[in-house]
Each structure stands twice: as C-alpha cells, then as structure tokens.
Amino acid sequence: MQGTHHMRRTRIETGISRRKFLGQSLTTATAFSIVPRHVLGGKGHTPPSEILTKAVIGVGSMGTGHLKLGDTKLLAVCDVDEKRAERAAQGKPDVKSYRDYREILERPDIDIVHIPTPPHWHGPISIAAAEAGKDIWCEKPMTRTIGEGQKVVEAVQRNGRIFRLNTWFRFSGRFYGSGVQARTVKKVVDSGMLGWPLKATLSGVTGFTWKFNWIGQTGIKPEPIPKELDYNMWLGPAPYRPYFKHRTHSTFRGYWDYDGGGLGDMGQHYLDPIQYIMGKDDTSPVFVEADAPQQHPDAVGTWGRIVLKYADGCEIQLHGTDQDPDAALLEGPQGKIFRGFKSDIPNFQKKVDSLPEVEPQVTDFVNAVRTRQKFALNEENGHRSCTLINLGKIALRTGRPLHFDPIKQRFISDDQANRLINQPMRAPWQI
C-alpha cells in the first residue's frame, strides 16, 4: 500500500497524474545518456518505474488471456467467482485479488483497467472506469445495447480517456477467410477496383463461422448457487433470473440478458474490419432484417441470414445456417474478392501490389495511453461496429425488417424496437 500512498501524494501535492509523471520521466530519462539503458529503459529494457499498471476485471477464460496483454504491470484482478480471482492472483505477490470491481477503481495506482467480463457488464464498468480516470481495454462485443454504447462513447470522451476494444483484425492478423490483412482489402476497396456500392458476405463459404454452439438452453430448472460465486454480482445490471449453471461462466453467451450467442461472440471480430474496409466507421446501416427461426424470450437461438444495408447501397450479409456456396467476401459492380483473396479481376494480385498503402493506424495501446492518441479501434468506431451486432440482435428478436436512423441511432417508425435500444438496469446499477 506504500505505492498507493505515494501516488496519491503525487497527485495531491503536484497536480500531476501518474501517467503524466511517467511521460515526464521518460522525456527526462532520454536526456541523460550517461545512465545505463537497463536502468532507463529502451528496447527490451523498460525500467519498472516507467511501466503502466493495470487491473483485470473478470478472469474467466477470456480474462486469463488479458493478464499478459500489453507491456504493463498487473496489480489487481477481480472476479465474482472467488476461485477464479484467487487462481489469477496465485504466485503473483504484487497482485491483489478482489470480488468487487469498484474497489479496483478506487486505487489511484492503476492506470488501465481490462474488462473481459460478460458483455452485460462492459458498459457499466467502462463508464465507471472512465469516471474514475482510468484508461480502458474492453473485451468485445463492446456493449450489449446500442444505448449503452452511446453512453460509453460519451463517458470516455468527456473524461478524456483512451479506450481500446479487444478485437484486432482491422489492424493486425489475417482477416479470416480473406487470408490477408484487412488493410490490404481496404487498399483494393479504396482504389475503386471493385466499384461501388459493395456487398460483403460473412459466411462459412467466405471463411467465417458463427459458432452456433453458443445457443441457450430452455426449460432448465433452477440449481443451487455455487458457494464461490457471488451470483447477484455476476448478474449485476441484468434482470434477476434463477441460477442455473449454463447461464454463467463460459456458456453465458446463449442468453439475451448477457450477450447474443455466436453473433455476440464473433460479430465484432468479423464486422469491425468490414466497417473499416467499407469506410463506415462513423455511421451505421439504415436497414436490418433477419431470416431466422423464432427466438426464445430468454435463450439465443440460431439464424439463417441477417442483412444490413447502408444508405449508399452498401450491404452486409451474415450467413448462418443459410449459406450461398457462390458468395464472395466482397462484391462490387466491377469485381469480386473471394475467400483466400482470390478475385475475378484480371491480374488482381499485381494490381494490388501496386496500390498505395492505406493510412497508418495507431496500434500500440500502451503507447497510445502515454501519448493520448486515439487507438485504432476505439470507443467511436467500436460502438459503430458493435451497433451492427445489436441491430442484428434486435432484428432477430422482433422478427421483422427494421429501418434505422444512423444519426439519431433510433429505429424509424418502430417504437417497440426502440424499447430495446436502452434497456433499464437492475438496481443499484445505472449508467
């Protein structure tokens, strides 16, 4: 706790935040070349005093991966499952475990909070973290509702925070079936080679899987709550439901109260790069329709297709159980790109090689925190790509075509669908 007191004193006495202090010390350090690199830092030699600190809230299967993300020092872990929290802190003397994330937000020595909780917690914790002056690394999907997304954007921007969403295909790694990085596909789109408007199809045929193993169970009888689980806190802002195991931990995605099945799990991985490729980071579709079996009021089911259309005629088709064997990943009036970055355009690869690179992106989150630059996948474009998922979920649940106003972020002439945009929370939670 000595460190905590020290940092608090630093803020009160000097009015300098920990992050600024670190930024200054970094600048100062570079001025004294006499000091050995292993003390001051540099490539492979970041000294302990310059490392940003983090806490991971939610240390289930996703959260365990977050423990090692980023060049930062882990100081705290939190989970409503006592066993998981203790396991995550085990063997790490500097790491304290918590069951209530609010205690973590009270610590002034933590710079960044990771939020790999189930999605119904993403909005409330992100907002509270921004209000507490923390920078945020949040799991996908960004939020469970469109309204929560809007509020996260507002809180992050108002408090001057840096936010990153934990999916990366817009700036790193091969983008699933395309076999190349998203920016290579964007180069092609930006060049006009495919023409306009575009249709994107995300299906098994084009290299994506919607993971329908994430469907919920119905008619399950309540079970006793495990001793180690604070179920009330696990539910948090979600409506109270009697406990049964399948609702929680690694199978929660099958329930509307917490996520949206495979669409929720994989949607932002797949759709965010498509929004980027199509240049739709600041807007949303104007139409959505789902072809699916009726959805259960509580449990997420499967679906055949979801169609999202933009005002300029661009379209995204998600093919679940209903696949088109001839579908192209991207299709424009002048050409198509298929799985494996194959195309019907003559001399395609040669043409691609000659295209200028797209605008570089800010892809180092820890550096973005230090320099206060907006991260490549941030609260704004993250909210927009998450909106695609939330539109799809509402179309699935209502079972009818819906028209959406991307500026007001409300459905047009459908008051009932609008009831799903902002869903009130269970007390004491509010955003």
Add this chain to the structure above:
Amino acid sequence: MADLARSIRCSVFSVVCATVMCGSITVHADLKELLSKYPAKSPEEQSKLSAEILKRDAAKELCTMLVPKSVNDDKNVRYALHGLAWHTGRQGAEEEAKQYTAVLINALQNAQDKDVKAFLIRQLELVADNAAVSTLGGYLTDEQLCNPAARALITIGTAEASAELLKAMPKTKGRELVEIINALGSLHVTQAVSAIEKHADNSDRDTRIAAMYALAHIGEASSEPTLRKGMQTEAAYEQARVSSFYFTYLSRLAKNGDEKKSEKKSIQICRELLGSDKPHIQCSAISTLAAIAGDDASSDILAAAKSSNSELRVCALKLTLKLKSSDITKQLADSIAAASPEQKIELLDILAQRGDASAMPEILLTLKDSDSSVRRSAILASVKLQSVDAVPELLALLKNTTDKKETELIQGALPRIRGEKVMALVADELKESNAHQKINLLSILASDKAAAHNNLIFDLTKDEDSDVRAAAIKAFGFTAGENDTGRLITLTTDMTSSREQSAVQAVLVSVLKLNKDNNKAAQIILTAMKDMPAEKKSILVSVLQKLGGKAALTEIVAGTKSSDEKLQITCVRALAGWSTFEASDALLDLTKSSDSTAHQVLALRGYLKLLENEVMDSAGKVRLYQDAAALVKRPDEQRMIIAELAKLSTPESLSIIATYLDNDEVKSEAALAVAQIVMLQRKNKQILNKSFLPAFQQALPLITDEKMKSSLKKSMKRIRE
C-alpha cells in the same frame, strides 16, 4: 377511414372473442396442436401463428398454461406469448396491442407464482402503454418484482408511469427504493426532486449514489448544493460517480428553467472545475463547457489545448474539431512553432482531422523539423489535407532522408495525394536524381500506375545503373499497356542480362494477358517472331509458354523439330514445362519419336508432371501411367511413376507397382509404395486380397521402417485368416 377500419377490426375481434369463449374446451384441444408448432421456423410463420392465436382469442388461455420454471417446461407457451408481444407491438397494430396488454394484465393479476408474474411483466415491457401503469405500480414494493415492474414503467415512459413510481417511493426501502430512485432519474421526474434529495445523505452508498444520479438527470437548479456536497465524499468510487453525475447535471441545468441564467451558472462551475487536480475532471469540465457553450467556449478550449497536462491538452484539442471557424485553424497552426515535439504531433494530428488546408503553410515548415516523429505527423497531415503544395517538400525530404521508414512513408504518401501535378513533379524530380533516388521515385510512379510517364520509365529500363534498370522494369510492369508490347518485345530480345530479360518477359506476358484471348495475344508474338533470327525467337518461346493456348502450343511443338539446335531445345524445354494437359499428346509423341535421349527424358518428365496434376478418375489415370510405364527406361522416372501410383492407392495401381519389385534399382521404392497402399487401404478387401500376398511377401524384406513393416505383416496375417 382509419378510425372506421379500427372500429370494424375491434368489433370483429370482440365477436371472435365471444364465440371462442363459448367453446373453450375445443379451443384448448386446438391450442395444443397450435403450440406444437412453436418455435416458429421463420418470421412469416411466427406472424401467422400469432395471428391465429389472436383470431382464436387464445392468448388468455395460453397465459393460464404458464408454470413456474421449477415445476415444468412450458417453453412453447412462452414462445407463443413472447411472439405475441412482438406481433402486437408492431407499427399499425395498436388495437391488437391494447387487447393483448389487457390479457397480460389480467393474467398478471391472476398468476400466483412470481417467476410467472415476472415473465408476464417482461412481456408488458415490450408491448404495454399507460393501461398497464397502475397494475405495474402495484409490484414496485415487491422485492422480486420491483425491478421488472420499474423497467416496464421506464420503458412506457409516460407522465402516468412517472407518477406511479413517485407514488410508490415512500413505501419502499433498500434495493426497491434504489430501483425507484434510478427510474425517476431516468424519466427526469421534476416532481420527485424533494423526495429524492432526502436520500442524498442516506447511510447506504447505493441509495446515495442513486439519489445523485437521479438529481443530476432531472437537473433542477435547487439540486446543485446537494450534488456539489456529494462530490466532496472521500470514498473514491462514490466521488468519481457523483463527479460524473455533476457534469451531467450541469448539462441538464443549462437546458432547464431560465435558460440564460442556468447556462451562465453551468459555465461558471465548469470553469471552476477546470482547476481540479484530477486530469479527467479537468477533461470533463472542458468537455461539458464545450457542450453547453459551443463556440462561446472557444477561448477556454484553446487555452486548455495549451495546457502542460497532456490529458487535458489532447482532450481540448479534440474539442476544437467541433469549432469550425478557420480562425481556430489559424490559432492552432500558429501555435505549432513554439510547441514541444510532443505538442507539435498532437497539433498536426488535429489539424489533419480538421481538414482545413489553410494550415498548410505551418505544416510545411514542420516537414523540415529536426524530430522525425514530428515530420512523420506532418507527412500524414499533408496527405490528409491533400496538399499538392507539400509535394516539392516531400520530394526534398525523400531526397535527403536516410531513414528507411521515412522513405517508405513518403513513398506511400505521395500516390495518396490526388492530382495530375503530383506525379508530374515526381517525374521531373526523376530527371535530376541519382541512382538511389531514381529507384525510390520509380516505386512511387509504379504505385500510382502513372501511365502518363510511361516513356520516361521505359527510357530508364536502359539506364546505365543495373538497379535503376531493375526498378524501371518493375515500374513499367505497372504502367505499361497493350500499346507497349512492340517495344517490350524489342527490349527483351535485345537484352543481354538473363535476369533482366526474364523480368521484361514477365512484364510482356502481363501486358499480353490484358487481352483475354490468349490465342490473339500469342499471335502478336508469333508475328514478331516471323522474321527474327532463331536466337531471338528462342527468347520469345518462353513468353509463348507463359501465355499458353493453342496457337502458342502449335508453334512450340513445331519448334521441337527445328533445324536450329538452340531453338529446338528451347522449344522442348517449353513444351516440357507446359502447364495444361493439352500438351500431353505432343509430349508423348516426342518421348516416342525423338532421337535425343535428353529430349525424350525432358518430354517424359513433362508428361508425368502434367498427368500428376490433371484431375481425372483414378482408373483412367492408372491406365495412362501404365502406358507411360512402357516408355520409361530410367530409374528416376520409374520412381516418379511409383510415387504417383502409390498416391492413387487402387488395386490396379498396386498391380503395376508390384511389377517393379523385381527391378533392382527401384524395388525399395516399390516395396515402400506397397506398404503405403496397404496402410492407407487397410479396410479395402480388394487390396487385402490373397492375389496380392506374393507381392506383399516380396515387399516385406525390402521395408526398413519397422512401423510399416509391422502394419504390412498384420495385414498379411488378416488375409491369411
């Protein structure tokens, strides 16, 4: 007309209701059948099933079929009732929604189990209006049902819903009280302020926070001291939340009541809070100030944008994006000169985002900055602002930089600036450059596919520097068109370096392939070859091979009989390297008829390669291998045949392989292939057949791999059993 239609629909609905009520036993039997169709397989079916339930007035009876989760699985009933909520809640079905709401209210009042009641309330949340308000209000004091009831009331969101929440507030405590306070805040219920303020210093943290949340969202002037006091708490989490609520409050206050007075007060408080020692509070203060005052906050925003605190500075800089005046651009641009490198980068980023090219003179200066990170931002800003004025500066930087990353950045940046003048400037620069610079510039022209500068690029394919020539050939590949085939043919046939020749040939082929008919494309080469000496013809043979097609093939086959030795061997090699099966007959002919062993071997290997890649049925392929085997004399090709036959793994291929077990030079490979087929086909009775036992017996001692040996032994044992 609409009213009349609605009234008729209503009457029909009532008549149907009355009729069906009389025969409820029949309805129940039918209902089971209807329920068995759930969940609906499609939206259309869902709609039809819901319409059918309404037609039969069966919703009420369905509600009685709900059972607690702990008792039984009533999932189809829940599918049906939930489907009805969506169906009746659609636009234009208000009358049906009213009827269904009435059914749900009735069922809610009659239900005993709280899980069932919660389910019914959740359906009301989707479909109900004011008609459900008083019923829902009755559950606000219930520990288990307060949350669903409050949710439904918030969603209904009318003055009546607010009044019901307010009415219930004095009767609640604990979590239910928090639930109601939150709901009153969400609905901005002004009348609730005094009641809520009483809980601002409640001993329970959740209640206090809810009270602050509600007061902030209502935004009455009288709540300011309460909220300000709430911010003074030492508990960090609560302080952070209430501080945030306070900014929400200031925004709402500015819009409420006496607009001018309230706005002035909010602005004044925001300015005070800019002095906070917490950067995120400072950020909130400047953000809220900007939201309230708009352009009137520009001087505050610009001042904050010069803060020594980077969090506040960057936050304020982002807010300048909302201030559209070009005077703001000027002020930001003017501040670059005196800024630190870190600040310069931030300013350049924001100026780029503003999209106002009037900042370019100051940005151009930063292209000469001593800090490479600043220059990087300036390059990116120049592209974003599409500044042609920046092109000479960028070219100068490209000329002088030794940083590879910077070079690549500029090379990528220039083609992204639109305008004919850009590449003209690049081309001009090319004329005055040294070899290293020429290479960099050629790659820019290539990226831009700058066909207008084709001649210049072509000239450089003959440059005295070999690296420049290589870069020019590469660039020409991106800029050349069909009209360039003539000079490409001349260039390739005149070249002395085989590496460069092969690069030019690749360009020539890609240009020729722009013509989708490869026979027509081949004709261009054939015409050019007509009067050429054999030596030059040989060079173009490989172009023909890469083009493919019947015309090219015919010419190459003819060339295999040429009297010119060099041309002949070139054609044989080209034929042997042919990629489509249409050359197979010619290759077999050559294998059989050539006097040269070397030609025979090349042709045979070419044929075997084509056969390997050709997709056809296994039986046909085995037959072709059998024919080829008769022509094969050398162990190398025999091994090729054995390996391919092993892949086919049929009884016929096994029979052919077995014939090689007597051949001393390839018997080991044959034995291995036998064992491989047996392992792959261990359930195939045609393979594990007595007729093959002698072959297996012969292969066994030749196999050295113990695993394969043991597998073969086991299979032999099984055959014998």
